[in-house]
Amino acid sequence: MPASPQCAADMLFHLARSASHPGSDTALTAAQWAALRFFARASRPSRTPSGFARFHATTRGTASQTVKSLERLGYLTRVSSAHDRRSVTFELTETGCDCLGNDPLRVLEAALEKLPPAEVRRLCDVLQSSMVAVAGNQDETVLGTCNDCRNLTRGGEGGADLPVCGRTSERLEASDFARLCVQFSPKVTGPEDSNPDGPAVSP
Numbered sequence: 001m002p003a004s005p006q007c008a009a010d011m012l013f014h015l016a017r018s019a020s021h022p023g024s025d026t027a028l029t030a031a032q033w034a035a036l037r038f039f040a041r042a043s044r045p046s047r048t049p050s051g052f053a054r055f056h057a058t059t060r061g062t063a064s065q066t067v068k069s070l071e072r073l074g075y076l077t078r079v080s081s082a083h084d085r086r087s088v089t090f091e092l093t094e095t096g097c098d099c100l101g102n103d104p105l106r107v108l109e110a111a112l113e114k115l116p117p118a119e120v121r122r123l124c125d126v127l128q129s130s131m132v133a134v135a136g137n138q139d140e141t142v143l144g145t146c147n148d149c150r151n152l153t154r155g156g157e158g159g160a161d162l163p164v165c166g167r168t169s170e171r172l173e174a175s176d177f178a179r180l181c182v183q184f185s186p187k188v189t190g191p192e193d194s195n196p197d198g199p200a201v202s203p
Contacts, residue, residue, distance in 0.1 A: 015108070019104070019105055019107060020033065020034070020105055021104065022104050028099070031056065031058075031062075031066050032066055032069065032070055033104065033105070034055075034056055035056070035063075035066050035067060035076075036070065036076075036092065036096060036099065036100050036103070037100070037103065037105070038051075038052050038055050038056070038180070039076060039090050039096075040092050040096075040097070040100055041180050042055070042179055042180045042181070042182070043145075043146065043172070043176035043179040043180065043181045044089060044173065044175075044176055044179075045165065045168055045170050045176075045181070045183070046179075046180060046181050046182045046183070047089040047090050047091065048087075048088070048089055048090070049064045049067045049090075051182045052066070052067060054182045055143060055180070055182060067090060070096070071090070073095075074093055074095045074096070075093060075096035075099055076090045076091065076096055077090065077091055077092075077093050078090055128148075131143070132186050143180050143181070143182065143184055144180070144181065144184035144186060145178050145179060145180065145181060145184070146163075146165075146172060146176055146177045146178075146179075146181060146184075147177050147178060148184075148186065148187060149183075149184050149185055149186070149187070150166075150185050150186065150187045151165055151166035151167045151183060151185050152165070152166065152172075153165075153166045163177075165181075165183055167183040167185075168183060
């Protein structure tokens with residue numbers, strides 16, 4: 001197989017399509033599987049229909065229909081915000097967690113688990129930088145985690161020095177740090193490093 005950017009793009013596209021195809025032995029669509037994965041792996045503030053819409057690069061209407069279908073199936077449940085009852089997030093139910101155990105993407109995960117950790121880290125770095133470049137060209141959302149985000153700051157007065165998101169001003173739980181976030185902004189390294197949202201501070 002020749003090594004070229006075009007070849008790599010073709011292989012990534014084919015791999016993503018074949019690995020995420022639900023097959024004939026499941027009643028869920030590819031979009032529903034994507035939603036289950038997102039709500040299982042996203043940070044608490046991101047687990048909304050609009051958050052999934054940004055993750056899945058689709059309209060809010062289409063994302064809402066997908067979320068509602070999973071709610072009707074008993075795979076997702078809505079949780080009202082303690083601070084704003086008009087705001088809701090979605091969590092996987094026990095049934096949803098059981099269903100995710102049969103995720104067709106597990107085939108790809110199992111293949112990657114055979115690689116040395118250093119190679120997986122390198123692969124993640126390459127894919128992250130590629131996603132940043134593609135998103136920048138198409139004005140789309142880049143997904144990442146709080147640990148790698150330049151918006152991670154410390155709380156102000158009365159915040160007990162708890163980490164907060166510099167974009168939403170929401171306090172973050174430790175369990176959110178390694179989860180996907182739709183407010184993610186990659187850190188900029190080097191002497192030209194600048195952060196319009198304020199300096200990132202590790203929790």
